[in-house]
Amino acid sequence: MTLSLLVLAITAALDGAPEVASARAAPTPPVKQTPQQAARADVDPYAVEVDAVEVVAGKPRGSVEGDIKPELTLNPAQIRAYGAGSIAELMAFLEPQLRTSQSRGDGQPVMLINGRRTSGMQEIRDIPPEAIERFEILPEEVSLTYGYRADQRVVNIVLRRRFRALTNEAGLKVATAGDRTSADLQSTFFRVQGDQRWLFNGKISHDTPLFETDRDIVRTPSGQPYDLTGNVAQSQASGPDVLMPVPASAVSGSASLADFTSNAGHPVTDDLTAWRSLAPKNTSASLTGALTRPLGKSSMATISGGFEDTSTLSYMGLPTLRDAGKILPQDQIPVVPADNPFSPLGQDVALYRYADDYVSMLRKVDSQKATVSAAANGRIKEWRWSTTGSYVYSTSETSTGRGLDAAAFMAGVAANDPTLNPFGNIPSNLIARVSPDTAHSTSNTANAEVVLVGNLLQAPAGNVSTTFKAGADTQTQDSRSARFDAQTQGVLVADRDISRTSGNLQASINVPLTSRSKDVLPFLGDLSVNFNGEYEQLSDFGGLSTLGGGANWTPVDPVTFQVSYISEEGAPSASQLNDPILTTANVSIFDFRTNRTVLATRIEGGAPDLLSDSRQVLKLGVNLKPLPKDAKTNLQISANYTATKIDDSTNSFPAITPDIEAAFPDRILRDAGGRLISIDSRPVNYARTDKEEVRWGFNLSRPFGQPRAGFPGFGGPGGPGGGPPPGDRGGGPGPGGGDGGGGFRGGGGGFRNGPRPGQGMFQVSLYHTWKLKDEIEIRDGLPIIDRLNGGSGAGPEHEVQLQVGMFKSGMGLFLNGSWRSGYRLNGASADKDLFFGDQSTFSLNLFADPSSRPDLVRAHPWLRGTRVQLQAQNLFDTRQDVHDRLGVTPQAYQPDYRDPIGRTVRISFRKLIGPARPVQPPGGQRPARVPPLPPAPVQQQSPAR
Numbered sequence: 001m002t003l004s005l006l007v008l009a010i011t012a013a014l015d016g017a018p019e020v021a022s023a024r025a026a027p028t029p030p031v032k033q034t035p036q037q038a039a040r041a042d043v044d045p046y047a048v049e050v051d052a053v054e055v056v057a058g059k060p061r062g063s064v065e066g067d068i069k070p071e072l073t074l075n076p077a078q079i080r081a082y083g084a085g086s087i088a089e090l091m092a093f094l095e096p097q098l099r100t101s102q103s104r105g106d107g108q109p110v111m112l113i114n115g116r117r118t119s120g121m122q123e124i125r126d127i128p129p130e131a132i133e134r135f136e137i138l139p140e141e142v143s144l145t146y147g148y149r150a151d152q153r154v155v156n157i158v159l160r161r162r163f164r165a166l167t168n169e170a171g172l173k174v175a176t177a178g179d180r181t182s183a184d185l186q187s188t189f190f191r192v193q194g195d196q197r198w199l200f201n202g203k204i205s206h207d208t209p210l211f212e213t214d215r216d217i218v219r220t221p222s223g224q225p226y227d228l229t230g231n232v233a234q235s236q237a238s239g240p241d242v243l244m245p246v247p248a249s250a251v252s253g254s255a256s257l258a259d260f261t262s263n264a265g266h267p268v269t270d271d272l273t274a275w276r277s278l279a280p281k282n283t284s285a286s287l288t289g290a291l292t293r294p295l296g297k298s299s300m301a302t303i304s305g306g307f308e309d310t311s312t313l314s315y316m317g318l319p320t321l322r323d324a325g326k327i328l329p330q331d332q333i334p335v336v337p338a339d340n341p342f343s344p345l346g347q348d349v350a351l352y353r354y355a356d357d358y359v360s361m362l363r364k365v366d367s368q369k370a371t372v373s374a375a376a377n378g379r380i381k382e383w384r385w386s387t388t389g390s391y392v393y394s395t396s397e398t399s400t401g402r403g404l405d406a407a408a409f410m411a412g413v414a415a416n417d418p419t420l421n422p423f424g425n426i427p428s429n430l431i432a433r434v435s436p437d438t439a440h441s442t443s444n445t446a447n448a449e450v451v452l453v454g455n456l457l458q459a460p461a462g463n464v465s466t467t468f469k470a471g472a473d474t475q476t477q478d479s480r481s482a483r484f485d486a487q488t489q490g491v492l493v494a495d496r497d498i499s500r501t502s503g504n505l506q507a508s509i510n511v512p513l514t515s516r517s518k519d520v521l522p523f524l525g526d527l528s529v530n531f532n533g534e535y536e537q538l539s540d541f542g543g544l545s546t547l548g549g550g551a552n553w554t555p556v557d558p559v560t561f562q563v564s565y566i567s568e569e570g571a572p573s574a575s576q577l578n579d580p581i582l583t584t585a586n587v588s589i590f591d592f593r594t595n596r597t598v599l600a601t602r603i604e605g606g607a608p609d610l611l612s613d614s615r616q617v618l619k620l621g622v623n624l625k626p627l628p629k630d631a632k633t634n635l636q637i638s639a640n641y642t643a644t645k646i647d648d649s650t651n652s653f654p655a656i657t658p659d660i661e662a663a664f665p666d667r668i669l670r671d672a673g674g675r676l677i678s679i680d681s682r683p684v685n686y687a688r689t690d691k692e693e694v695r696w697g698f699n700l701s702r703p704f705g706q707p708r709a710g711f712p713g714f715g716g717p718g719g720p721g722g723g724p725p726p727g728d729r730g731g732g733p734g735p736g737g738g739d740g741g742g743g744f745r746g747g748g749g750g751f752r753n754g755p756r757p758g759q760g761m762f763q764v765s766l767y768h769t770w771k772l773k774d775e776i777e778i779r780d781g782l783p784i785i786d787r788l789n790g791g792s793g794a795g796p797e798h799e800v801q802l803q804v805g806m807f808k809s810g811m812g813l814f815l816n817g818s819w820r821s822g823y824r825l826n827g828a829s830a831d832k833d834l835f836f837g838d839q840s841t842f843s844l845n846l847f848a849d850p851s852s853r854p855d856l857v858r859a860h861p862w863l864r865g866t867r868v869q870l871q872a873q874n875l876f877d878t879r880q881d882v883h884d885r886l887g888v889t890p891q892a893y894q895p896d897y898r899d900p901i902g903r904t905v906r907i908s909f910r911k912l913i914g915p916a917r918p919v920q921p922p923g924g925q926r927p928a929r930v931p932p933l934p935p936a937p938v939q940q941q942s943p944a945r
Helices: 002-024 035-043 076-080 087-093 140-146 257-261 407-414 574-578 658-663 854-859
Strands: 072-074 110-113 132-138 154-159 162-175 181-193 196-207 231-236 239-245 277-279 281-294 300-315 349-352 362-380 383-400 437-459 462-485 490-514 526-538 542-556 559-570 582-591 596-604 613-624 634-651 668-670 676-680 684-704 760-777 798-808 811-820 823-825 834-836 839-848 866-873 904-913
Touching (some): 076 132, 076 760, 076 798, 140 154, 140 437, 140 462, 140 490, 140 526, 140 559, 383 582, 490 574, 582 676
Parallel strands (some): 110 154, 596 676
Antiparallel strands (some): 072 132, 132 154, 162 181, 162 904, 181 196, 196 281, 231 349, 300 362, 362 383, 437 462, 462 490, 490 526, 542 559, 559 613, 582 596, 613 634, 668 676, 684 760, 798 811, 811 839, 823 834, 866 904
16 A cells, blocks of 8 residues: 555656646536446446557558568457556566567567657556557567667557556465465556556565475585584595584583494485575565656657666575685584594594574675666658667675684684583684675666658659668676685685777668559569668777668468568677676586586676677568458467577576586586586687577467347447447456547457457467577587587477467456477486476466456445456476486486476455546547446337338
């Protein structure tokens, strides 16, 4: 409640001016409503219908520039079938449709609102789905039209003309295996009034830690065995040391020799998993806001900003008793003398013991990020212009505990202090916490772009459209890391700074060659070609260029073919080059040389010697809509072939297979006996990467059930005082008003296939990705590694993604499933190979929308605008099986390491609070729309002849 009040307080001043202006406007005559409409408004004034879709210049309102049609268009009923609470959540559900193989980054799509560029994701991600009139997914080539590279899909969100809601949501998620709980609370105010928009969002979340002791984790020591009580090692002249657990009687100082030797050879290691987190404790909070205002008849501006604060706490086990001032490991271990009064062993023994002080081994990460962005766009005659700018400040502070220094304790034991029992309680004054390692990073990023889109000339087959973009950005990153050094007995400090400025110019042109509508070689259908080029000058990598081209061909209406090729150069990011160095001790790593899981030190951070890369990407695609536009079933089929070749690609450091160790011997440290000590896992360059894949799938949607009697179909008359306007209804819980008028009258949308009032919506999608080739050459002259045949970095050859959604009468279901094929990872020899099994994972989302049930709303008015949701991730609690040729699972690949949380169940409650009465459009021409009630009995009339 406090969070929603904060959001309301922020919006009150900004929302007040339009309300005052409206109050001062000339009064408009009241609109006469039918009894049916009045009844509906009385039951639920918070729910709205979809607006009628306007058609401008032969295209739906808000469509993107150019002649490339969407691969997928979702109407409000289809969106509701996903049960998403925000655009960010909806895009997560649509990941199979948004995936691309052409992107060099994280693959996030270009985001547009009403066919225009935006100021950033913070302007979009928290918008409630009820505000969406149309959601379009377009191919990568469309991004060129808006000044982006052709390696990102494009998402165009068309909003309703009027919408207003305060949305509050609270959720609680638990792991069914126990011991992990997550809670979140958010409040969003969103309003659309023509070309004006307000968005404010506040969000907080918390995750409890999950420990190894909470799951079935088995650890065996890779070196000497430690325990809170301790183990001792007794030297043997004729063989290796004999390990003995410290008996309970030794704690009180009354142990006999028999107490020690009775369990000789069976050391105790019960505390190896103590205070080690599988999932950290997380706390985060964020505030975002965005304002959009018209600047004139055809121009508008947006300013947005956000602040995020995140804290993470990881538990890294218990500290060992050691002398932190010693360099060699064998010199750090406490030794109990033969004549120690508390030891009956009669010889010097090494003591391997933990101290009960987990705080000295904690890792804390605190990060903050602030963003301010602005965007403006408009038209100058036939040219559309847009300009965007942003500034991002982020900082991160990491503190990693280094354990204890027990030098004073060891000195007392060595001196046979009669008051100091080495097996008993440890006096706090004899141990001290070692200064933690710290890493600090601060970055500042600013950029600005200007884009101009328009028609260069009129060709026989249509307009020759062009896009010009000019941009500049600057980025600085300051990194500082400090760690205690035993050799110098001081703190080693490493300062690394990077500063990068860049400027870029980009141009693209689209030329139509044939056209059926223009009667230019109509037997060939519609064919256009495009070309693009970019030059970027970086202060640290010099000039980088991009050249590309493609074609878009629609021989007949239901079929579209696309081909594109791009050759580009790219530099590694500032974080890949300059992140601070982090050192993490006692990480479980599988060593392919010894076929064992060991505890080793992992080094992470930036690698300043990374090179820029060069990529060539070829894509061939086809999209098919085989069913007539007026068919009840909407079916869309797509298939894409992508081939990617990269020279000097930047990659995260992979598993240390023999191939990797041979290529990067300086990154892996072993002791004299060959035991793995540490891995430098900072990013690396591969000389060459060669990939080919095919991805195909379909989306199918269809209304089902009988429409409610007494309601017209799509495309019928609407307007003042008439019956309920056509278009998608389904009873979504969004507040605010909507446009009246007839249904969708243009082509290219998904509304003709939407459900009528009283009907439900069913949809299913299936996508299959098949990797045809995945090879790397790490260094010139080294053998080529086939990752589809067990080479380093191997992964599944096949992946299938299935989605099924249904929504009717306020109840919805969405099932998301995936299957990945198994694969092999080659070891040092055939008997050391690892086998990764197939894995199927399903998630289920069930939701109830009482606002779509007038009978419930009448009986319980507080249910207006509510939604209750139950989500189950990893529904069947599956985990990937990993084993060697003997069927044994290595410790580093235990199921609870691969997926420690497992199946989770989340329940959430969402409430939309709208205006006190239905919002009246300016001029009072149409009443607000609400979910339909069962029609009152009317006299049936025969149709006119």
